[in-house]
Amino acid sequence: MKVNFYTSKREYDEKKEEFNKAIISVVEKGISTLGPEVVKLEDEIKEFTGAKYAIGVASGTDALVLASDILGFNEGTEVITSPFTFFASASCIARTGAKPVFVDIDEETFNIDVNKIEENITDKTKGILPVHLFLQMADMDKIMDIAKSHNLRVLEDAAEAFGMRWRGNSDEYRHAGTIGDFGIFSFFPTKTLGGYGDGGMIVTNDEKLYEMAKIYRVHGASKKYHHEYIGYNSRLDSIQAAVLSVKMKYINDSIEKREEIGSWYIDGLKDIKEVRIPKILGNQKHVFYVFNILAEKRDELAEYLKEKEIGFSIYYPKPLHLQECFKYLGHKEGDFPVAEKISKEILALPMYPELTREEVEYVCNVIKEFYAK
Template sequence: MEVSFYTSKREYLEKKSEFQQAIDKVLENGIQTLGKEVKDLEMSVEEFSGAKHAIGVASGTDALVIASDILGFKNGKEVITSPFTFLASTSCIAKHGGKPVFVDIDEETFNIDTTKIEERITKNTVGILPIHLFCQMANMDDIMKYAKEHNLYVLEDAAEAFGMKWKGNGESYRTAGTIGDMGIYSFFPTKTLGGYGDGGMVTTNSDELAELTKIFRVHGAKEKYHYDYIGYNSRLDTMQAAILLVKMKYINKAIEKRETISNWYRDRLKDIEYIKLPKVKGDQKPVYYVFNLLCEKRDELNKYLKGNGIGTNIYYPMPLHLQKCFSYLGYKEGDFPIAERTCKEILALPIYPEITEEEVDYVCKKIKDFYKK
């Protein structure tokens, strides 16, 4: 049996007529940047997330870069974040000359260990950039407490967290990307809400920050050809917005199906002593964008699964503080031992709404077969 790590083909075939109608409508109306579909998607995301403002941009990476620029994560200022993440979560700080300050991760959630944040705050710190990874959010109660006490900005990297919710102290549930000063989503094809190409969005509850984001995404111009800032060319493509609007109609069902698939995996893998499943911590509602496990003999298992037709991925094989591009920060091996160890043990299994229970059974059987050898 072949089990793809991810495929868009099944979803496309299920909803082919709706996707085609959405695409045809864009073409029939005449191609335009920031077209009606972009505005409709922004309003749909605002309604879904509870954010006051959602601004479409070209990618999740651009969303991070633009938001970091606006919040002043630059010119030598320090921003506290995690070394266990995708490059863009930290390169957005370095791009503007800011200084990433890393904190190790919680070994059970893979998110930033918030108990270690305050000790890294200095007079030069301007912000915290938490990344909500894989299936759950970082501890936003702690993060917002530190931000308030030390007058720091919070930029939530919710690229993987569309639909996740956190319940703060004495508060109702709030959606990832809407708790800090600014948040971002990625619409990369594999994401919970993914397009057929790149796309991203910035969220904020601040009228001022929203206005700046809209200006920055069109070269820094509030009025055409009148530039108040050195901005970016970063507009969410109208065609991608049209596709995403179709997917938004089914987003709650897709999230529910991901949870069902996660439960299939947990039920079938819970008794294998050689693997460890992540724990969801805090009063939150997870969304299973990625299903990860920590496993003994990870590389051998990974090779075995691929040899049996099963797609896998490793998020992430090397922490950022050991990457060549960040060598100038002066970190060394051993500085963040939990992140380093996790990179050697973590493995992601296939999970997307269209995967079948039979396929999950096959994946789990092969994992069991490997450890019986």
């Protein structure tokens, strides 16, 4: 049996008429940048997340760069983040001139170890960029307490966290991205809310930050050819917005289906002593954006899955502090031992709402076969 790591085709086949209608409608009405489709999606994101403001941009990476620039992550400042995440979470800091300061991760959740943040704060520290990774949020209570006591800005990288909600010590759940000064989402196709190409969104509850983000996405101009800032060209595509609005109608069903698939994996893998499943910590509602395991003989298992035509991915095979482009920071192997350890063990299995139980059982049985050899 062949099991794809991800495919958009099943969802398209199920909702073909709706997707086709949405795309053709944009073309028939006349394509416009930041047109009604983008405004509609921004309104839908605000309603779903509870954010006061939402700004559609060209990608999750652009969202991070714009927000970093606006928050003053620039030359001479430092921003604390995780070394175990996608490249953009740290490159956005470097891109705007600031220095990424890495803090090791918690081995059970893969998120930044909040107990190590404060010891890395200096008089140059401008902000904290927590990453909500894979299926759960970082401890936003502790992060916001630290930020408040040291007068720091907080940019939440919620690229993988659409639908995740944090309650912590609060009276109510707050959606990922809505707790810090800015939050960002990615609509890359594999995401929980994914488009048919690149797309991103910035959210905030601060009116001034919202107004600046709107200006920054159109070359820093409040009106055409009148530039207050040196901004960017980063506008969410109208066709992508139309596709995403179709998907927003089914987002709760999609999240619930991911939860069900996650339960199949947990049940199917629970008796394999060579496999560990991440723990969900804190008072929060998680979402299975991907389903990761920690596996003994990870690389050999990956090869076996490949032989059996089972898709997989490794998030992330090399921590950021060991990437060539960050060599200037002066880190060496062993500086962040937990991140380095996890990078050698982690393996992502297929996870998308259209997976069948038969496929998940096949994946689990193949993993059992591998360790029984």
